[in-house]
Amino acid sequence: MPCVAYLIMKRPALHHYSTTCLLATLLAFTDAAPSMALEPLEHVLSNGMKVLLVEVPKAPVATVQVWYRVGSRNEVMGRAGLSHMLEHMMFKGTAKYPKGAFSRIIRKNGGIDNAFTGQDFTAYFENLAADRVELALELEADRMQGLILDNNEFTTEREVVKEERRLRSEDDPQGALVEALFAQTFLSHPYHWPVIGWFADLDAMSLDDLQRHYDTFYSPNNATLVVVGDIKADTLLPTIKHLFEPIPKGPSPKQTISAEPDQRGERRIVLKREAQVPSVMMGFRVPNYSSDDAYALGLLESILSDGKSSRLYQSLVHDQKNSLSVGAEYSLLQTDSGLFYFYSLVSPGAKVEAVEDALHREIAKLHNELLSDLELQRAKNQVEASRIFEQDSNFRHAMLLGQLESIGAGWQRADQFLERMRTVTAKDIQRVARQYLTQDNRTVGILIPLPPKEQEASLPSLQQGRP
Amino acid sequence: MTGFSEPGFAADISPVKITTPNGITVLVVEQHFLPIVEIHALIKTGSAYDPPEKAGLANLTASLLEEGTTTRSSKQLAEQIDFVGGALEVTAHEDYTTAAARVLKKDVDLGFTLLADILLRPAFPPQEFDRVRSQILGEIISDNDDPGHVAMKAFNQLVFHNHPYRWPVNGTEEALNKLTLADVQAFYAKEYLPNQVIFAIVGDITVEHATVLVQTHFGAWKKGPAPARTVKKPAAIGKKAVQFIEKDLTQSTIVLGHSGISRTNPDFYAVTVMNHVLGAGGFSSRLMDSIRDKQGLAYGIMSHYEARAMQGSFWVNLQTKTETTNQAISGVLAEMKAIREAPVTDQELAEAKSFLMGSFPLRLDSTAKLAKVLAQVEFFGLGFDYFVQYPKWIERVTKEDVQRVAKQYLNPQHYALVVVGNIAKAKIRH
Numbered sequence: 001m002p003c004v005a006y007l008i009m010k011r012p013a014l015h016h017y018s019t020t021c022l023l024a025t026l027l028a029f030t031d032a033a034p035s036m037a038l039e040p041l042e043h044v045l046s047n048g049m050k051v052l053l054v055e056v057p058k059a060p061v062a063t064v065q066v067w068y069r070v071g072s073r074n075e076v077m078g079r080a081g082l083s084h085m086l087e088h089m090m091f092k093g094t095a096k097y098p099k100g101a102f103s104r105i106i107r108k109n110g111g112i113d114n115a116f117t118g119q120d121f122t123a124y125f126e127n128l129a130a131d132r133v134e135l136a137l138e139l140e141a142d143r144m145q146g147l148i149l150d151n152n153e154f155t156t157e158r159e160v161v162k163e164e165r166r167l168r169s170e171d172d173p174q175g176a177l178v179e180a181l182f183a184q185t186f187l188s189h190p191y192h193w194p195v196i197g198w199f200a201d202l203d204a205m206s207l208d209d210l211q212r213h214y215d216t217f218y219s220p221n222n223a224t225l226v227v228v229g230d231i232k233a234d235t236l237l238p239t240i241k242h243l244f245e246p247i248p249k250g251p252s253p254k255q256t257i258s259a260e261p262d263q264r265g266e267r268r269i270v271l272k273r274e275a276q277v278p279s280v281m282m283g284f285r286v287p288n289y290s291s292d293d294a295y296a297l298g299l300l301e302s303i304l305s306d307g308k309s310s311r312l313y314q315s316l317v318h319d320q321k322n323s324l325s326v327g328a329e330y331s332l333l334q335t336d337s338g339l340f341y342f343y344s345l346v347s348p349g350a351k352v353e354a355v356e357d358a359l360h361r362e363i364a365k366l367h368n369e370l371l372s373d374l375e376l377q378r379a380k381n382q383v384e385a386s387r388i389f390e391q392d393s394n395f396r397h398a399m400l401l402g403q404l405e406s407i408g409a410g411w412q413r414a415d416q417f418l419e420r421m422r423t424v425t426a427k428d429i430q431r432v433a434r435q436y437l438t439q440d441n442r443t444v445g446i447l448i449p450l451p452p453k454e455q456e457a458s459l460p461s462l463q464q465g466r467p
Numbered sequence: 468m469t470g471f472s473e474p475g476f477a478a479d480i481s482p483v484k485i486t487t488p489n490g491i492t493v494l495v496v497e498q499h500f501l502p503i504v505e506i507h508a509l510i511k512t513g514s515a516y517d518p519p520e521k522a523g524l525a526n527l528t529a530s531l532l533e534e535g536t537t538t539r540s541s542k543q544l545a546e547q548i549d550f551v552g553g554a555l556e557v558t559a560h561e562d563y564t565t566a567a568a569r570v571l572k573k574d575v576d577l578g579f580t581l582l583a584d585i586l587l588r589p590a591f592p593p594q595e596f597d598r599v600r601s602q603i604l605g606e607i608i609s610d611n612d613d614p615g616h617v618a619m620k621a622f623n624q625l626v627f628h629n630h631p632y633r634w635p636v637n638g639t640e641e642a643l644n645k646l647t648l649a650d651v652q653a654f655y656a657k658e659y660l661p662n663q664v665i666f667a668i669v670g671d672i673t674v675e676h677a678t679v680l681v682q683t684h685f686g687a688w689k690k691g692p693a694p695a696r697t698v699k700k701p702a703a704i705g706k707k708a709v710q711f712i713e714k715d716l717t718q719s720t721i722v723l724g725h726s727g728i729s730r731t732n733p734d735f736y737a738v739t740v741m742n743h744v745l746g747a748g749g750f751s752s753r754l755m756d757s758i759r760d761k762q763g764l765a766y767g768i769m770s771h772y773e774a775r776a777m778q779g780s781f782w783v784n785l786q787t788k789t790e791t792t793n794q795a796i797s798g799v800l801a802e803m804k805a806i807r808e809a810p811v812t813d814q815e816l817a818e819a820k821s822f823l824m825g826s827f828p829l830r831l832d833s834t835a836k837l838a839k840v841l842a843q844v845e846f847f848g849l850g851f852d853y854f855v856q857y858p859k860w861i862e863r864v865t866k867e868d869v870q871r872v873a874k875q876y877l878n879p880q881h882y883a884l885v886v887v888g889n890i891a892k893a894k895i896r897h
Contacts, residue, residue, distance in 0.1 A: 058500040059832040060479075091750070100760075103750035108818040110825015112749070127829055159763030163718065167766055167786050171716045173612050274715040276611045307554075308533075308545035318541070321598060324605045347605045378550045385552025385571055391501055392833045453715050 038391055040226075040401060040411060041233040047249040048221030051240055052401050052411060053233040056394055062229020063394045064136040065125040066144070067402035069224075070217035071118050072197075073190040073335060074255060079209055081197015084117040085161055086213050090124065091115075092153045094146035099153065102139055109135055117195055120335040121406035127395060130230035134239055140225075141243040144218055151207050158202055165196045173275040173447055174345075181281050181445040184269045185339060189260040219250020224405040228398040257336065260285070267443040275449035277324065277348055280355045283341035283443045286436045288334045289409050293435070295421045296428040297330050297340060302379040303371065303429070304328040304342070304362070309378070311365075312342070316358050322350035335407045340436065352446055366433035370426040383421060387414070480831060480854040482667075482841055483674045487681060489690045490662030494841050495677045496669045498834060502572035504670035506582055507838035509846055510564045511665075512658035514638070515631035515777065516694070523638015524646060527600060528654045529559040532566065532585040534595040539584060541595055548581055555581055559636055562776040563846060569835065572671045575680065583684035586664075589655065596648045603637050604644070610635075614720035614887040615784065617712060622722045625708045625883035626780050630701045661688040667841040669834045698777050701726040704881045711895060712887040719792040719888035723799055724782030725878055730774040730847045736860040737868040738772055738876055743819040744811050744869070745802060745877075746770025746783055751818065753802050758785065764795050772876075776847070781876065792886060792893040800897075803879040810866045824858040 040052040056062075075082045093099035106113040111128030113136075126136035169175045179194045186192040193201075225244070227236065263285055287293055304312050305327040316323040323344040331338030344355045391397050401411045482494045517524045533555060534541040548555045553570040566586060570578035610616045620635055627633040634642075668677045704725050728738055739747075746754035746769055758768045768785035783803075787795040811819075831837045831854075844853050886895055 056500070058498060059828060061828050061832045100750075100756075104818065107749065107751050107822045108825075110822055110827070110829075112826065112829065129825055129828060132825075156760070156763040160759055160766055163764070163787060164766040166718045166788060171614060171718050171786075277605070277609045307549035309542065309549040314542065314545075317602070318598070321601065324602065324609055345609060347601070348608045374550075378546070381550060382552040388501060388571060389503060389552075389569065392503060392835065394832065452713070 038397075041237075042411075043237060045220060045241060045245050047245060047247055049244055049247075050224045050405060051237070052224065052226045052405070053231065053236060054226075054228040054397065054401075055231055055233055056228055056391075056397075057230050060130050060230050061128065061394065062130045062133050062227060062231055063125055063127045063398045064133055064140065065123055065226045065398045065402050066140045067121055067123045067224045067226065067406045068217055069120070069222050069406050070122055070213070070253070071120045072193060072195045073119050073257060074217065074253070075190060075193070077193075078201060079197075079205060080193035080201040081161070081195070082201075082205060082209055082213050083122055084195055084197065085158070085202065085205060086210050087115050087117045087122050087124075088157050088161055089149060089154060089210060090143055090147060092150065092157070093148055094142050095148065096142050096146065097139060102143070105139065106136065111136065119191055119195060121403065123399075123402055123406075125395070125398075133227060133229070133231060133236065137225075137240060137243050141247065144220065144223065144244075145247055147214055147218075149207050149210050149214070154207055154210065158205070161196070162199065162202060165199065165202070168196060169194065173273060173449075174279055176273065177271050177279055177281060177445050177447045180269050180271055181283055181341070181443060182339075184267050184445070185263075185283050185285065185443045186260050188258065189336065190257060191260075191336065191338065216251060216253050220244060220247050221249050222253055224402055226398040226402045226405075228394040228401075259336070263441050263443070265440050269443075269445050270448060271445065272448045272450050274452055275447060278346040278352045278449055279445075279447040280344045280346060280352055280359070281341055281445040282343075282356070282359055283339040283445070284436050284438070284441050285337065286330065286340040287337045289332050289407070289413060289417070293432050294332055295417065296424050296432040297436070298332055298417070299376070299379045299383065299421060299424055300366070300429055300432060301328050301330040301340070302382050303375060306379065306382045311362055315362060316344060316355065320354070320358055322347055322355050322358060333403050333407055333409070352448070356444070356446075363433065363437045366430065366437065370430055373426070376424075376426055376429070380422060380424075384418065387418065480837070480841075482851060484845075484851070485678055487661070487686065489686065489688055490660075491681060491685055491688075492665045492845060493678065493681050494665065494667045494845060495672070495674045496667075496837060496841065497671075497673060498669060498837075499671050501834075502671050503834060504570055504572055504575045504578065504668065504672050505834040505838045506568045506570075506575075506578050507667045507669070507835075507842055508566045508582065508586065509665040509667070509842040510566065510586075510659060511562075511663040511846065512694070513560045513562050513564055514634065514636040515561045516658065516696070517631070517634070517638070518654075520642060521646060521650060522634040522642040523603065523636075524642075524650055524654050525564065525658075526559040526637045527603060527643070527646060528651050528658075529557045529564045529566075530599050530603065531591050531595060531651060532557050532589045534599060535590045535592045536584045536588040537590050538588060541592075544581060544585065547577065551577060553578060555585070557585070561632055561636060565839075565842070567835075567838070575672060575676075579680045579684045586659065587685070587688055591648060591651055591655070593648055596651065600643060600646065604640060607635075607637060607640055607643075614714060614716060614718070614786070617714070618720045618722040618784070618885045618887045621710050621712060621885045621887075622724065622782060622883055623780070625710060625885070626704070626724065626726055627701050630699050632701070632775070632777070632779070657694055660691040660693065661685060662690050663693060665842050665845045667838040667845075669838040669841070700778050701780075704878075704883060706881055707897075708883045709897070710883075710885045711890045712885065713890045714887055716888045717788060718786040719789055719795075719886050719893050720784070720786050721792065721796060721799075722782050722784045722885045723796065723882055724771075724780055725882045727772045727779045727781040728774055728876060729776065729778045732774070732778075734872050734876070735774055737864045737872045739823060740816070740819050740861065740864045741806065741811075741869045741873050741876075742770055742772050742781075743823060744815050745806050745873075747772075748819060748822065751822075753806070754783065754799065757802060758787075758795060758798050762794070762798065764791050764798070768799075789889045789892045792888070793896050796884070796895070796897050800879050803877050807870070807873045807877055807879070810870045813866070816864075816866055816869065820861055820864065823861045827857055
């Protein structure tokens with residue numbers, strides 16, 4: 001079921017981390033034990049680019065990531081999907097490294113490169129042997145400036161992106177429901193539209209739109225470079241300065257994005273389409289990391305959905321057996337306030353209404369009863385441990401830093417979060433549940449399966465092909 | 468471009484291997500960078516050893532291990548591992564099943580305790596049996612919302628006709644409905660033996676400590692006769708086998724392929740290089756270049772050789788809008804023909820090899836990944852010089868080898884083709 005995280009990649013991932021579930025792993029974040037010295041070395045270049053370097057001598061590999069503070073929230077109505085389209089075009093070459101050269105060079109040096117776009121950021125990465133880091137840096141510095149946007153390449157790549165939209169939204173029942181839920185929850189804020197964009201907007205896009213977006217947002221002062229791995233920060237920093245400091249500072253893309261007005265009353269959407277089982281989603285508007293309530297909301301997410309002992313799993317999957325999978329996600333790490341949402345993939349034979357009632361009962365329980373010390377401590381332990389496990393992967397470690405910088409939180413926020421989270425009480429959890437998980441603040445999305453058009457057997461029909 | 472020397476290939480991994488008196492193979496790699504320990508057990512049983520008419524039994528048995536032991540209920544197991552922020556996970560595959568505990572160093576004893584509890588003392592409570600079986604039946608239905616899953620399921624039935632790899636790991640509705648608690652108990656008794664288990668332990672733990680913990684927690688596990696295994700080969704596809712599955716979708720999901728190779732086939736490395744050039748090499752592969760970059764027909768396209776204990780399969784999968792279904796299938800077949808008919812270029816060969824050699828350390832860069840690979844190296848009998856030898860085996864592959872294995876293991880005439888989507892509108896000619 002949906003990792004609703006709105007994060008899409010240029011190409012399907014070829015390796016273990018999935019394209020869709022990266023954000024979910026980041027939502028629980030805390031600091032490392034301070035003795036581990038995994039704090040990044042921070043340096044701001046003369047052109048405003050922030051550099052974060054972390055030395056991890058565990059294996060002879062590293063990840064290089066360039067994060068731009070631009071995502072679908074920086075787009076305008078009628079051009080949804082522009083940031084993601086530009087991400088695809090970033091692989092189409094520069095004067096120095098023509099089309100195809102980037103990935104070919106990385107790959108023949110044993111590396112893997114890709115990129116992903118979210119609501120708040122666009123990020124590019126290379127995972128490779130530590131002695132090849134300089135190569136990735138040179139290629140990234142080159143395309144920060146010199147991208148060549150060609151109309152033929154663009155028209156072909158637009159078809160690729162449309163195929164990606166068909167794959168993720170049109171032909172995926174849960175993907176379609178998530179898209180509808182966001183569109184219904186955010187009426188004026190850009191979180192309204194999907195990162196992948198709408199078909200009509202993709203068709204309306206021009207090369208000029210892409211060029212303007214690139215010129216506005218792709219500059220060192222709007223970027224963060226993160227390198228995590230078997231590197232020496234002291235010796236790498238001069239190389240980074242040499243490669244990136246010649247890039248002139250760009251405009252300061254200060255956009256005023258007005259906050260979404262408060263929600264006054266429940267909203268509901270129903271989506272009917274061919275599917276095997278129904279889904280229920282229930283979203284609540286909540287503040288992001290910048291609020292004092294974020295610590296309690298972060299723990300609440302863990303209490304509801306972290307592990308098989310979590311409340312939603314025990315209640316809906318194990319005891320009531322009305323859901324095949326269930327969960328809660330809190331969009332803590334976002335530039336603007338987002339959603340705290342629940343989801344259920346409904347068991348065949350179970351009723352959507354029963355699932356919705358069960359979710360209401362779980363919320364009422366949070367309103368009415370304080371959780372036990374044991375349950376609270378379990379959630380705190382889970383969040384603390386997950387931060388340590390996360391550092392086992394250079395890629396995820398770098399992602400956390402890059403995302404914290406891109407949303408304006410700053411990487412230091414991770415430590416602060418853990419400290420503040422430790423002081424959260426059962427009463428705090430009850431208070432945020434009462435404040436945000438309310439009927440008037442709720443948007444419900446229901447997927448009602450329609451039977452297949454012609455044949456109605458649950459098993460697919462068989463046709464023999466003509467020779 | 469700055470001049471670089473060839474990447475430093477070989478991974479510096481030297482596991483310690485011990486066999487316990489009751490036959491458990493234990494592999495340990497110490498890594499003291501982070502205070503975490505991965506305890507990964509591989510049990511040499513999987514869906515390939517489901518008895519006839521009992522597809523899904525290995526998976527159901529594995530799924531029930533965590534659902535109650537003679538000393539802990541399903542909920543107690545979950546609460547104990549969650550309380551320390553750890554993870555306990557059992558997963559059945561075709562050739563083997565894995566049971567893994569991931570814990571902080573301070574909780575390593577608990578990790579072993581819980582893993583031993585679920586592997587040695589599962590209780591298989593009847594109410595959990597009913598619940599988990601219904602859950603799996605529900606997942607089988609829900610899986611039909613994923614066109615890729617529907618297509619692979621149909622493809623495997625065409626390629627692995629009357630073969631243990633025929634059914635999905637989670638089984639079939641028909642077979643699951645007939646499975647009984649006694650089936651699960653019998654399968655467990657026969658298959659879960661210490662002499663069928665490989666432990667890979669990686670992380671902030673010493674070899675001595677890991678060995679003592681295995682002895683303490685698993686020493687009482689009674690050895691038994693290893694179940695007999697017969698290796699089966701999938702029957703060759705005599706002519707094209709085609710299946711079209713109607714669904715109301717905007718894209719066609721296409722899977723095209725045939726039988727492949729086993730992991731121990733000496734041509735494994737040549738096939739790996741050939742497949743990289745054809746369609747596994749991401750952005751630089753021929754299929755990606757032709758179908759995606761030149762024609763804009765698909766977001767993702769990839770070719771796979773899944774090398775298993777027995778001969779596995781080869782397939783290409785992609786999704787394209789209904790209208791371009793025929794064009795995409797023709798494009799795939801054209802590339803399969805081309806790599807058989809002409810040798811790959813020197814540049815393609817060199818780049819494929821340098822990627823495969825240079826990216827090797829990326830496959831081992833976390834404790835979880837390393838533990839998994841270690842257990843598989845032992846399972847397939849590749850030997851621990853694998854970590855040093857892999858780059859050399861890749862380096863040795865020549866252009867002639869690539870063309871030879873393309874001719875031998877790719878067949879653009881006799882293949883299985885599955886299309887899921889709007890079949891009436893796609894007007895498939897193949």
